[in-house]
Amino acid sequence: MTEGANPVEQALAAFIARQGMREGRMIWLAVSGGADSMALLHAAGQRDGAFGVLHVDHGLRPDSADDLAFVHAAAEARQMPFESITLHGLASSEARKNAGLEAAARSARYAWMAQVAGPDGVVLTAHHRDDQRETRLLHLLRGSRAEALAGMKEVHRDFGCTVGRPFLSLPMEALRSALSEAGVPWREDASNAAPDFLRNRIRHELIPLLDDMRPGWEAGLERIGNVAAEWRGFMDGFLTQTGVANAAFPLELLGSCPSPLHALGIWGEAFGFGPARAAALSELAAPGTEVGRKRCAEAWCVVRERDALVAQPLRTAEDRAPQSWMPGEGSESGTLSTPDGALLWSLHRGEAGMRPDPDEGVAELWMDALCGPLVLRPWQEGDRLAPLGMEGHQLVSDILTQRKVPATAREGQWVIETGEGRLAWLTGHRIDRRAALPADPAGGRILRLEWRPTG
DSSP: OOTTOOHHHHHHHHHHHHTTOOTTOOEEEEOOSSHHHHHHHHHHHTSOSOEEEEEEEOSOSTTHHHHHHHHHHHHHHTTOOEEEEEOOSGGGSHHHHHHOHHHHHHHHHHHHHHHHHOTTOEEEOOOBHHHHHHHHHHHHHHTOOGGGGGOOOSEEOTTSSEEEOTBTTSOHHHHHHHHHHHTOOOOOOGGGGOTTSHHHHIIIIIHHHHHHHSTTHHHHHHHHHHHHHHHHHHHHHHHHHTTOOTTEEEGGGGGGOSOHHHHHHHHHGGGTOOGGGHHHHHHHHSTTOOTTOEEEOSSEEEEEOSSEEEEEEOOOTTTTOOEEEOTTSSOSEEEEEETTEEEEEEEEEOOTTOOOOOOTTEEEEEGGGOOSSEEEEEOOTTOEEOBTTSSSOEEHHHHHHHTTOOHHHHTTOEEEEOTTSOEEEETTTEEBGGGSOOSOOTTSEEEEEEEEEOO
16 A cells, blocks of 8 residues: 555555455455445555456446446556446346345346355455445334344355455545545446435435434444344354254244344244244244244245244245156156155066065055056145055045154155056055055066155
């Protein structure tokens, strides 16, 4: 850093030293072309070191290509490597519909930057103190969990690489002043003034009102944020010390939690249950809740077991589609694969005095009693079979209960159904007596089935 460096250059130098970033290591700069990111680019250009420039064109404005050309030229002028991407269809994407345009753009942007930087790479952004107070107010208005009031972290790895924010202590005015003094141009994004986004209204309407009503109010918000960060640190340590597994939350732990709702919220965020859905997890954990009840997010379900809440990924309908086949037509053996296990089948000739395989994962069925084609499918509510060695019929759900199959594992149970719509086997559990081997199977055809559960 040169003598007399401005506060922006000082902040960048201090951050790099504080984080122990060694000389010669590539540091990527996220540059949009706005004043804050151009201040980051200019400050990096005053230092020795390996810096590269990343630019994302979100494809949402007609002049976004001009921003790309502007940033590219600025990188070339400083002899910095330059990488860019143009996103297509962001406004109509499923991510945008589910999470909102800003969140979808942020996720896509960071995913690409992390890919370029690599898991050991570093990306710096130009978020500043004004951004920090807007973020805290956003969390306050959205009813986020308490620790969210801490705002943005100086360093994090939420997107697969190290992301640093060296300017969180500086106001936007300091960044603009540094650019003006150096004669460095920047581009203004007209969408930053549009009232369509909540952050813009906070910036242009709420913050000026708060400044007028109570000057210095943001110092109080920062104090609350510091307390919130300490609270989150305590809760993270608490959950780590008590040994909560990634996909299971023991219900007995709730009695010793300072805030059960908060603890469930922290645990559930990894499975798509944001702050607004923590109450749903609390209802699942309440005494008397029926075992097997579930709440689902976009890609995960949380299921109530007797002594825990267990998260499991949602299975797609395509993966669990029924599979039909007719043993003996073109093949004497084969394998049917599912997300929950593999079914190995083979045809054999019966022998006098043979005894069925006692392994519960194996079923030997009398082929002459099976009307084809056979179907391997997930069990359904209302399914029944006539268990071998018992009288009458039983619901599959009752068999699973008797055999103490956890609620989280029940969805992964499959059955063999005959062409008559009758169940022949609940895989790994019960054979239907109408499909069982006769007393003397000599000379007859036997269908041997073996179920190998996934994992």
